[in-house]
Amino acid sequence: MAGATGDLGFRIAQALLRRGAAVRALVRPGNLKPEATVLRDLGAEVLEVDFGSVTALTTACAGAACVVSALSGLREVIVDGQKRLLDAAVAAGVPRFIPSDFCIDYTKLPEGSNRNLDLRREFNQRLDQAPIQATSVLNGMFTDLLTGQAPVVLFGLGRVLYYGDADQPLDFTTIDNTAEYTAAAALDPSTPRYLRVAGEVASARGLQRAATEATGRPYKLLRAGGLWVLGALIRVARTLAPAPEEVFPAWQGMQYMHNMFSGRPTFAHLDNARYPDIHWTSVREVLAARHA
Template sequence: MAGATGDLGLRIARHLVQRGAAVRALVRGGNTGPAMAVLRELGATVVEIDFNSVTALTQACAGADCVVSALSGLREVIVDAQKRLLDAAVAAGVPRFIPSDYCIDYTKLPAGGNRNLDLRREFNQRLDQAPIAATSVLNGMFTDLLTGQAPVVLFGLKRVVYWGDANQPLDFTTIENTAEFTAAAALDPHTPRYLRVAGEVATIRDVQRAASAATGQPFRLLWAGSVGVLGALSKLTKAMMPKSDDVFPPWQGMQYLHDMFTGQSKLSPLDNARYPEIRWTSVQEVLATRPREEK
């Protein structure tokens, strides 16, 4: 597994171990972060490796049933590093590969409108040409982002911001549920090319009701304009900001929300029932985890 020291990756590793899998975590040499100790405590085999070496990656992948990627980054990671990992998996004879997608359904979106999704699309085009079975997990937006990082639920103002139609269905899945589902898929030899899940399909009106119920205080809707306005705002913000290596600059989040609010990236059909043992966490449950003093 690659990317096991990140938030999502560490959770995937934990769920794999809980399901009885032998986990081999590939990490960059010199990594001394706290996740290293956690992985070892889980019982995972930690392999420090040079991700620029296909030979080293091939040796590390030998004997694996599935390579799971939870890498996060821009082109040098999502396209280049994953391509080397893919080449290694093929060379080692690994039968299955799960790429680092974990997002809305980019297969339904036009190219050029979302940088991070375009990178995933580019890599998956290469993946589809490789002699290996592949499965992408698509989960919409991480529900966890609604507690602060996504500018949708404004706790201080008691408002839920939206663009376009307040009745547009949106897909939300917690990081934990995404990890649990991915682990189950990694151990399932019969997965299709795409698996689509949503912990909850909710409209903005549903999010408003969830925020009110979670905090015990009434939230109101705040319409910020059409989806076209949001799209233009994301382009303007991108043009005004200096270039950086930030994976999630403000304009990237705007692009993501734009693609959700248009409805084009809606996940369908959903595969939630594929692993019935998974209990899906609702939007209200996530919003209720926000510290009381901040609600």
């Protein structure tokens, strides 16, 4: 497992351990994050490895049934770093690989509409050419972001902000549910190329209802304009504050919202039922926990 000391990766590793899996967490030399200690105490093997060396990664991957990547970054990580990890997995004879996707369905989006998702698409094109079974987990948007990081549910104003159509379906899944599902998929040798899940599919109008129920306070819809307005805001934000070395600058989050409100990446079907032991957390539950 690569990226096991990050937020999502840490949760995936714990979910794997709860399912009885033997987990080998690959960390960079000198990693002092408390997550590494927690994983070690839970029974995981925490192995320091040079992520710049395919040879070192190959040794680290030896004997694994599945390599799971939860790495986060830009080109040097998502494309170049994962390519080295992929080459190592193939060289070590690992049968399966789960890349660090965990997002909306980028396969339906035009190139150039989202920088971070373009990088995932580029890596997956390489992954599809490799002699290894690959499975991507697509989960829409992390529901957890609605509690503050994503400016959609405006708690102070009692509004739900949206662009375009208030009835456009949007896919949401909590980080915990994504981690649980990924762990189950990692232990399932028969997974397809893509698995699409959503803890809840809700429109802006549905978010309005959920926020009202979760807080006991009436929320209203606030339409900021059509998608062209958000597109213009993205161009302005990217010009004034490009922050090319940041993984999640403001304009990147705006690109993600534009993608979602466009309806293009909306899942045509869901694979939630594949692992029936998972309890899917609703938007209302997440908002209620924040409000408590």
